[in-house]
Amino acid sequence: MLTLSNLSLSFHRYGGLIRREQVERLSALSFTVAPGELVAVVGTSGAGKSLLAHAILGLLPPNANLKGEMMFKGASLMNDYPKGLRGKQIALMPQDIGHLDPLAKVGAQIRWSGRRAGNDKVDPVAQLLDVGLSPEVADRFPSELSGGMARRVLMALSLVGSPNLLVADEPTVGLDPDNRDRILKRLRDQASGERSVLLITHDLSAVLPLVDRVVILDQGRLLGIERADDFSGSGIDLQSEHARALWQALPQNEFYSYA
Ligand SMILES: Nc1ncnc2c1ncn2[C@@H]1O[C@H](COP(=O)(O)OP(=O)(O)OP(=O)(O)O)[C@@H](O)[C@H]1O
Numbered sequence: 001m002l003t004l005s006n007l008s009l010s011f012h013r014y015g016g017l018i019r020r021e022q023v024e025r026l027s028a029l030s031f032t033v034a035p036g037e038l039v040a041v042v043g044t045s046g047a048g049k050s051l052l053a054h055a056i057l058g059l060l061p062p063n064a065n066l067k068g069e070m071m072f073k074g075a076s077l078m079n080d081y082p083k084g085l086r087g088k089q090i091a092l093m094p095q096d097i098g099h100l101d102p103l104a105k106v107g108a109q110i111r112w113s114g115r116r117a118g119n120d121k122v123d124p125v126a127q128l129l130d131v132g133l134s135p136e137v138a139d140r141f142p143s144e145l146s147g148g149m150a151r152r153v154l155m156a157l158s159l160v161g162s163p164n165l166l167v168a169d170e171p172t173v174g175l176d177p178d179n180r181d182r183i184l185k186r187l188r189d190q191a192s193g194e195r196s197v198l199l200i201t202h203d204l205s206a207v208l209p210l211v212d213r214v215v216i217l218d219q220g221r222l223l224g225i226e227r228a229d230d231f232s233g234s235g236i237d238l239q240s241e242h243a244r245a246l247w248q249a250l251p252q253n254e255f256y257s258y259a
């Protein structure tokens with residue numbers, strides 16, 4: 001479904017008046033997301049996770065310079081971003097709840113997202129129920145939502161067009177365990193059949209029970225691609241040393257660090 005081959009991303013930066021330099025933020029990333037898969041991209045702050053999300057959505061700023069190849073269902077996402085893809089076949093659940101329009105009620109925003117995705121007949125209440133929110137939320141403004149509700153509204157907006165690929169950028173940050181697990185469960189349900197999810201997070205332990213595979217990013221570099229099942233025991237089945245170190249550093253595994 002999604003294939004990245006040697007994808008690099010750099011930015012032009014002006015040093016002084018005439019010196020122009022390139023700063024590389026993603027370095028030769030290669031990985032795939034298969035139909036039905038839920039793949040986590042894990043990395044600390046500044047690893048390049050949101051940049052990767054924006055690259056896949058064709059939302060990078062003009063001074064960004066992408067190299068390599070990125071294919072979605074056989075079409076290249078590299079130069080002219082294919083029309084009719086974003087918000088329909090590929091959707092982003094953004095990291096920042098500031099993406100909600102503060103001046104519009106939730107129901108109206110869901111209808112707009114539906115229209116952008118080519119569906120004029122979206123029922124906001126059904127979309128809200130789908131993410132575990134009650135019908136009355138449709139009449140609220142974003143300022144009247146709790147953090148957990150706002151995240152679920154963002155999720156409803158991103159799901160409105162039934163995307164084949166959903167890129168969820170830190171969808172559970174700042175949420176209590178109940179709200180977090182609700183969102184993660186909905187993402188797990190989403191990833192089946194022809195539909196896949198790329199789940200961006202810094203919280204490996206919260207997502208491990210749900211995801212199929214884990215891509216580890218650090219400072220724009222790929223440090224490992226692992227099957228989620230291999231994060232078990234002492235981590236002997238993990239391919240990369242870095243993944244083993246991450247696994248052994250989780251609080252519940254401290255025992256193994258001394259084994
Ligand atoms: N438009 C830009 N121009 C230049 N550098 C940028 C730009 N956007 C982001 N960066 C830099 O790229 C790096 C990766 O940023 P990114 O937002 O992808 O990190 P992240 O992994 O999503 O972090 P977080 O977990 O904090 O959201 C950072 O060092 C950031 O400063």
Ligand code: NI
Nearest residue numbers: 049050051095
């Ligand atoms: Ni980010």
